[in-house]
Amino acid sequence: MADGLLWGQLASSRGPDAAVVGIWVPGQALVTVPGCGTPSALTPFMTNRLRLSVPLAAVVLFLGCIDVPDIVDPPDAGQPPVDAGQTQDGGGTPDAGPADTLPPTIRTTTPLGGATQVSIHTGLVLTFSETMKQSSVRVTLQPEHPLGNAAWSLQGTTLTLGVASPLSENTLYTVTVVGEDLVGNALSGSHSLSFTTEGPAPDTTPPTVLFTTPVNGAIGVDRNTLLEVVFSEPMNRVSVEAAFAILSPAGLNTGTFTWNAASTVMTYTLPLSLAHGTDLHWQVTTTARDVAENPLVETSSRSFRTMRQAITTFDFDLRTSGPLSAPSFFRQTSFYNGANVGDWSADFSYRLFLGFQMTSLPEELVFIRQAQIKWWATGQRGDPYGKLGRLFLEPVDVGEELPTSFDFDPRLEAAYHSQPLSSGIPVPPDSLGRPGRIDVTAVVAQDWANRATRNKRTQYRLRFEIGTNNDGIVDSIDSNVEEDPKLAELEVTYEYP
Incomplete structure (x- = not known):
């Protein structure tokens, strides 16, 4: 009724x-x-039983270090792993892991392959995909030129070599590298790169685009990304800025340009944040020139897509949602007929549990932007806030279900008194409604990060500071299925590539 x-x-x-x-x-x-x-x-006890519920980050070494287009990157990224069967310092103590058969590669170099106007005082910096056997690494220059002492860093993955004397001016040098990792796998991929030093001879070499950020065809790019273009030599800044354009979407060509000191890296800051799922296309045409007025070899066009956004709503989980009372600690059914939190007749103290199963969230989601619990509070009896203090929403872990039992159940008592996973969220009276909204973004993000152990669940408990004031008067907040068929739901807004 x-x-x-x-x-x-x-x-x-x-x-x-x-x-x-x-x-x-x-x-x-x-x-x-x-x-x-x-x-x-x-009786009060029987009445009680009837109530049921529920970048580019650049490290500048000499000329600066960025990816070389002709150097093959391995599919993995991050810190180089210690080779299977080896200790981290190359001591050769075997472990229980599988044999390492993956050959190392060169990830980045300084100077860049194809660079021109390179300082005659430059050194070489080589970054490998994994720890190298230092005695096996040989680096040679053609034409021949003596190199300085080798310095290894970053767990044997980065080699720095100076030059014993200045390089020749206006000269094309080719660097060749051979070597092995700690278990003897030979260097794979491109072993060499070339660059041309600065000199007094007239510069007739046209510039090229060596690298861009975001990379061409990237997806899931940050909406506030910077656009960065790396050229093979110092450029005429005014000509490059005039040759640069955002082709689509419209209205993005009023941003700002910045340059590095060498005029080889141009950075463009967009005038506004991009919308979710934006496909952006841009280009630099051949009207861009180097400082010697040589035009860009060809028009460089690039595109990328920003992060997309979606909203998913989860209904409350009947198995882990509903009211529990003390001191009875029984739960006759998991169906939602009504629910309450506060002080009930015969001085029973009720706490309300809300559980949600987030199975349909995609594994590839990158960021949870917002999460809200919507709770349908049908009405209020007595003066719960006045007599029982503040109302808190506490993150808890009650497992896969709150078991049903017609008599006292210690498992329900354990759930009733379980320690919260983090500090409770105050729920003031003005946040109640049909539905009221409670922000749980931080909790949902943490539960999703631990989804393997939490079984993609996020669970909460509503309780007043005081369970009962023992005056025999009902002071509670109620939810009624006849007036509000839904007890609660969780709305999650997230970003994905």
């Missing part, structure tokens, strides 16, 4: 069956049907 609950047969485990039929109207006495029992048949 829309205005109350129909009471029927009550089977009590603590006494003989008693039949009571009547209509209970909020704020009024129990109205009985003649011949069907009396109000005295409904």
Whole structure:
């Protein structure tokens, strides 16, 4: 019935069956049907039982270090792993892991392959994909030129070589590298690169684009990304800025340009944040020139897509949602008929649990932007905030279910008193509603990060500071299925590539 609950047969485990039929109207006495029992048949305990619920980050070494287009990167990234069967310092102590058969590669170099106008005082910096056997690494220059002492860093993955004397001016040098990793796998991929030194001869070499950020065809790019273009030699800044354009979407060509001191790296800051899922296309045409007025070899066009956004809503999980009372600690059903939190008749103290299963969130999501619990609080009885203090929403872990039991169950007692996973979130009276909204972004992000152990669940408990003030008067916040068919739901807004 829309205005109350129909009471029927009550089977009590603590006494003989008693039949009571009547209509209970909020704020009024129990109205009985003649011949069907009396109000005295409904003890506080029995009434209680009837209530049911639920970048580019650049390291400048001499000329600066960025990826060389002709150097093959391995599929993995990050810190180089220690080779299977080796200790980290190359001592050769075997472990229980599988044999390492993956050959090392050169990841980055300084100078860049194809660079021109390189200083005659430059040194060489080589970054490998994994720890190298230092005695096996040989680096040669053609034409021949003596190199300085070798210096290894970053766990044997980065080699720095100076030059014993200045390089020749206006000369094309080719660097060749050979070597092995700690278990003897020979260097794979491109072993050489070439660059041309600066000199007094006229510069007739046209510039090229060596590298861009974001890389061409990238997806899942940050909406506030910077656009960066790395040229093979110092450029005429005014000509490059005039040759640069955002082709689509419209309205993005009023951003700002910045340059490195050598005029080889141009950075463009967009005038505004891009929308989610934006496909951006840009180019630098051949009207861009180097400082010697040589035009760019060819027009460079690039594109990328920003991070997309989606919203998913999860209904409350019946198995882990609903009210639990102390000191009875029983749960007769997992169906949602009604729910409450606060102080009930006979001084029972109720806490309300809300659980959600986030199975449909995609594994590739990158960032949870917002998460909100929507709780349908149908009404309020008495003065729970005045008598019981503040209301808190606490993150908890109650497992796969709150078990059903017709009698006292220690598992339900454990859930009722379980320690919160983090500090409770205050729920002031003005946040209640049909539905009210409670922000749980930080909790959901943490539970998703631990989804393997949490089984993609996020669970909460609503409780007042004071369970009961023992005055025998009901002070609670209620949810009623007849007026609000849904108890709660979780709305998650997230970003994905």
